[in-house]
Amino acid sequence: MGDLITGDTPGLLAVAFLIGIVVGLTGMGGGALMTPALIFLGIPPTAAVSNDLMAAAINKTVGAAVHYKHGSPNLKLAKWLIIGSVPMAFAGAFIIDLIGSDADQQSFLKRAIGVALLLTASTFTLRIYLEMRRHLPDDPDRPDPRIRALPTLLVGAFGGLLVGMTSVGSGSLIMISLLLLYPALSARKLVGTDLVQAIPLVLSAAISHMMVTGIDWAVLIPLIIGGSPGTWVGARLANYVSQSILRRGIAIVLTLTGLGLLKVPPVWVGIIGSAMVILGPALWGVIKHLHGRPAFLHIPIGIREEPAAEHPRADASPPEPRH
Template identity: 70%
Template sequence: MTSLIDSGALQVLVVAFGIGIVVGLTGMGGGALMTPALIFLGIPPTSAVANDLVAAAINKSAGAAVHLRHGSPNRVLVKWLVLGSVPMALLGSWLVTAIGGEEDQQKFLKVAIGCALLLTAATYAMRMYFELARGIEDDPNAPDPRVHPLPTFAIGALGGLLVGITSVGSGSLIMVSLLLLYPALSAVRLVGTDLVQAIPLVIAAAIGHVLSSGVDWSVLIPLIVGGTPGTLLGARLASLVSQSIVRRGIVMVLTLTGLGMLKIPPVWVGILGAAMVILGPVGWGLLRQAHGVPAFEHRPFPLREKSSRVSRND
């Protein structure tokens, strides 16, 4: 019981709360940020992946229930995605255990997670661009496009394998792939579909990793206790914070973290980080202008009405 309240568990709780805020603000970044954060806190990669998947399965269920209740997900798309993703998620977790000894597994996971983070950063950037390109024309009442079973099954299989190995990708790779395959699908249906299909995917991956690595309660409980209120707070703050800025920050963090996991020399990581900080906003502003919107997003805080204490004669 003391392990649940030691300094290590407190660090996990604080990190989970902070990442939960990011997830609540943007709807993205959960596994892609949490798994490497746990590894940097000194938790073995196998344990970080297993516990993050279990926590994600619990935290995502509430959001999926909301989307199911309001009918936003495309159930046919969900069916084909799940048929592809669940078996491959189980296969991915088995591949990790089949590599060899624990030391070999840790080395493999660090490289795999580093590559997954770079892929996720690229897909996040693509998602931001696609949302910018089609944002004005998005119609939540538009009819659903015709479903292509085999390509959708393949998207689920690829995403399931990535999540099964690294716990990263359920909300990024699959989302962008669906954007490419179904550009006419409305944003609310797209988010609902992605969130609902992620539940069986994450549960399958979690089962595979838990069977091989077990559950570390001193990691899992702080993940849930910190992540849930953080997500709720982030959702409340979403209307006050520019999601564009936060998402660009996520892309930068994922890129630099992925390079760090791949043992790229820190000096080159620093140079790239400085270039992204300086040139990133300029490039994004030019893209926004090319699509007919202002280069920089202005989101002023709403002004409150004058207090009743002010006299009408003033």
């Protein structure tokens, strides 16, 4: 037990719990958040990737089992994604191992994860935009679209390579690609298909990293113990927290983290972050207005109580509902 509980254990538990809350709130995969968080805690990039992949393989299996039970995934679509992603994901750890010395590998991984985070932030933002534009009702009984085998296989291959090398992108990149390739697929089937194809993808990447790098149980166990209750808490809070604000915040965090790993000067990181915080909501409001949506609709966080009248009458009728 002394080898499993170290000075890093409390920090790992806290980070896993907090990121689990974000995953439960938004449904976003935790790799884009967990891997850089482990690096900033002092875990070497190679160990951060391998342990995050192993924890993700366990967590995604549970989520996919729930979606499979309800019949939501498109198994034909998942099959072509898996054919493309599994061999590329397995190759990721061996490609990193060919780079050279351990120092070169750690340096390369930091840059690769930085690029992957910026790509994830971009695709995550595009996903929010596409979901805002979608006007199709979420009907799980809608006929499935025709499978486009070659583009789907290429999406799986690129996503698998990215995940196999960085552990980032299994959810965000493949999900946005499915939205672009199959816009008529219901949201429920999109999520279910992504979760089902992610199991062999992440398992393949985790096995190859375990063969090349190994598993640090002192890191992996806190990730699993802290992440599971965090995800449960996040799912319980999802109805009380503005998804719009959370998603914009995640996009900003991913962007700034990616820039930090790419060693962009802190001054520029601060300038870019300030611009995103200040100008981002205004720009998003303009985009929504151009698509006929309310530009700055107020979405409350939690349950807001209406102010009571100063002298309520006993026989007063209830207020008319607001639309």
